[in-house]
Amino acid sequence: MTDKDKQSRRADGLPELGTRGAAFDRRTAMKAAVVGLGAASLPVGSVAAGGSDGSDDVHTLMVTANGPVEYEFTVDGTLEADTVGGDFSADEDDEPGDGPGPYNAAITDVTGPLPEDAGGTTYLGDRYRTFGYMQFDVEDSGYDVNVYYNGDPVAPSDVPEWQTEEGELNLFTIAANGPTEYTIQMEGTLNPDTVGGNFAADDDDEPVENDDGTLTAADETGPLPEDAGGLTYLGDRYLFCGSVEELSLDPGDSSYNVEVYLDERIVSPSTVRNNSF
Numbered sequence: 001m002t003d004k005d006k007q008s009r010r011a012d013g014l015p016e017l018g019t020r021g022a023a024f025d026r027r028t029a030m031k032a033a034v035v036g037l038g039a040a041s042l043p044v045g046s047v048a049a050g051g052s053d054g055s056d057d058v059h060t061l062m063v064t065a066n067g068p069v070e071y072e073f074t075v076d077g078t079l080e081a082d083t084v085g086g087d088f089s090a091d092e093d094d095e096p097g098d099g100p101g102p103y104n105a106a107i108t109d110v111t112g113p114l115p116e117d118a119g120g121t122t123y124l125g126d127r128y129r130t131f132g133y134m135q136f137d138v139e140d141s142g143y144d145v146n147v148y149y150n151g152d153p154v155a156p157s158d159v160p161e162w163q164t165e166e167g168e169l170n171l172f173t174i175a176a177n178g179p180t181e182y183t184i185q186m187e188g189t190l191n192p193d194t195v196g197g198n199f200a201a202d203d204d205d206e207p208v209e210n211d212d213g214t215l216t217a218a219d220e221t222g223p224l225p226e227d228a229g230g231l232t233y234l235g236d237r238y239l240f241c242g243s244v245e246e247l248s249l250d251p252g253d254s255s256y257n258v259e260v261y262l263d264e265r266i267v268s269p270s271t272v273r274n275n276s277f
Contacts, residue, residue, distance in 0.1 A: 057241060059263055060121055061272065062086055062199045063221060063249070064235030067228030067256030071249050072218040077242015079215040081201035085113075086237035088125035088173050088199060090192035096184070103135070105190040108183045111176055118143055118178030121239060123264060125175030127197035129231060130163040132188015134172075143178030146264050151233075153265055163188070171231055173197060175264070196223075199235035199261075207238075214245055228256060235259075247272045 060082065063071045073079070099106030111126045112118065123146065136159045138145060147156050150171050154160075163170045169189065174182055184190060207217040221236045222228065247269055249258050260269050262277055271277065 058121060059240055059277065060237065061240060062235050062237045062261040064199050064233045065222035065251060065256055065258045066230060066233050068220055068222045068225060068252040069249055069256060069258050070220045072216060072246060073238065074214050074216040074246040075240045075242050076214045076245050078240060079207040079217060080239045081205040081217065082237040082239050083201050083203055085122035085124065086199035088127050088175050089197035090126045090128060090194050092194055094126055094192040096190045099185045102187050103185040104187060106185040108181065110179050110181045111174060112143060112179045113177065115179060120177060123175045123177050125173055127171065127173045127193040129169045129191040129193050130172045130186060130189060131169050132163060132186055134161055134163050135185040138174065138182040139180060141176065141178055141180040143176050143180055145176045145180050148173040151259055151266060169231060196232035196234060199237050201236045201238060205236055225252065244272055244275050
């Protein structure tokens with residue numbers, strides 16, 4: 001990532017609760033527009049250029065952290081930086097309005113790529129910082145919908161109503177590989193996170209070919225040190241097919257939290273290193 005892309009504002013710089021109505025149009029065209037070419041348009045597990053291990057499954061990998069972390073990822077097969085999918089940060093216009101009854105904040109929005117780019121490995125989403133009592137509803141869009149609470153995947157029906165487990169604020173993310181409408185009503189705090197949650201690779205995160213024919217992506221990701229250690233997570237995302245030869249992670253400080261996601265699920269780095277998928 002470039003310094004400009006990694007730079008984040010501090011938590012107290014997040015937008016406050018807005019005064020707009022609860023219902024909004026779908027996401028901006030820039031965030032929803034998807035490059036429908038190459039492996040990025042293929043669903044997880046579909047056939048692409050096969051790896052040396054005979055596998056034809058396309059997998060997604062995200063390395064995310066709340067502080068600077070250097071990583072190196074080597075694959076014997078195919079490896080591509082995903083510069084389109086993985087953007088789970090809220091948009092600037094994702095401002096909650098007043099909710100009904102006891103709910104002081106609410107938002108209804110549509111997330112995920114546009115229909116013509118849906119159904120593949122491209123996931124887009126929205127991310128919020130929450131505290132208090134939440135009512136969450138999501139439509140059955142027919143697409144793959146992933147919900148994360150403090151980084152861990154949960155079923156939409158199992159989203160905790162009391163968002164108070166991690167202290168003052170929690171991270172709530174919804175992502176999908178096709179247009180999906182959701183509604184959040186909050187009795188408490190509902191702040192759109194427009195700073196963290198962007199895990200798409202940058203345009204210059206291109207893997208290099210090694211002498212033995214393997215491909216390696218090596219870079220640094222995460223927020224800058226002055227913004228590290230909190231709820232702001234940034235990362236890089238890749239599409240790969242074949243055998244993983246190496247995944248090394250070197251955080252700048254042992255107190256930083258580094259998370260690895262394989263096929264949209266948080267896993268131990270050893271799961272990736274050992275090709276246990």
